Amino acid sequence: DVKVTQSSRYLVKRTGEKVFLECVQDMDHENMFWYRQDPGLGLRLIYFSYDVKMKEKGDIPEGYSVSREKKERFSLILESASTNQTSMYLCASSSIQIRVNTEAFFGQGTRLTVV
Amino acid sequence: KNEVEQSPQNLTAQEGEFITINCSYSVGISALHWLQQHPGGGIVSLFMLSSGKKKHGRLIATINIQEKHSSLHITASHPRDSAVYICAVDSNTDKLIFGTGTRLQVFP
Numbered sequence: 001d002v003k004v005t006q007s008s009r010y011l012v013k014r015t016g017e018k019v020f021l022e023c024v025q026d027m028d029h030e031n032m033f034w035y036r037q038d039p040g041l042g043l044r045l046i047y048f049s050y051d052v053k054m055k056e057k058g059d060i061p062e063g064y065s066v067s068r069e070k071k072e073r074f075s076l077i078l079e080s081a082s083t084n085q086t087s088m089y090l091c092a093s094s095s096i097q098i099r100v101n102t103e104a105f106f107g108q109g110t111r112l113t114v115v
Numbered sequence: 116k117n118e119v120e121q122s123p124q125n126l127t128a129q130e131g132e133f134i135t136i137n138c139s140y141s142v143g144i145s146a147l148h149w150l151q152q153h154p155g156g157g158i159v160s161l162f163m164l165s166s167g168k169k170k171h172g173r174l175i176a177t178i179n180i181q182e183k184h185s186s187l188h189i190t191a192s193h194p195r196d197s198a199v200y201i202c203a204v205d206s207n208t209d210k211l212i213f214g215t216g217t218r219l220q221v222f223p
Binding site: 040041042043044045090092105106107108109 | 117119157201203210211213215216
């Protein structure tokens with residue numbers, strides 16, 4: 001059974017903390033994605049990566065960075081967490097032609113609360 | 116105005132009812148996805164379609180490219196169908212654009 005696994009389901013962090021959200025996929029997919037999901041706004045793309053050590057900004061990259069040192073792992077980093085980064089974070093992966101009629105597979109999501 | 120609009124935003128139904136969720140989009144697309152998100156947060160891909168109709172069990176998805184509209188139907192709904200259903204499109208500008216979701220609750 002294919003899987004995208006996010007390291008935490010729930011996280012509570014303090015303002016100013018550095019936060020790491022980890023995502024691992026076992027499908028040997030080239031593309032990996034980080035989204036945040038907020039009520040009324042749907043999913044919004046933060047960053048994506050189409051290969052190891054490659055990254056591209058999505059629609060809302062401000063306040064975030066990413067790391068892809070290995071093909072199966074894509075990390076989202078909040079350098080200095082702020083309360084407006086309280087959200088549900090979803091990781092996804094897909095094969096190289098995600099933009100052309102292929103499925104994306106999603107993780108379980110991490111609900112992050114910044115206090 | 117969002118590029119992908121879903122209706123209704125919230126939907127309640129009695130077990131056994133036929134359910135329809137609608138998705139309209141205003142951009143050119145190569146494919147449309149229907150996703151299901153359970154209360155725990157995980158998302159499952161239900162359908163990906165670029166024309167016509169697909170069926171999987173009690174779920175049916177249709178798309179009309181000319182009208183830029185898709186529908187997700189659930190026949191003989193069940194409480195376990197309670198979830199958020201999300202429409203997403205692969206746009207011609209290489210972006211995956213999501214609707215805001217339809218929250219469905221099915222009561223026994």
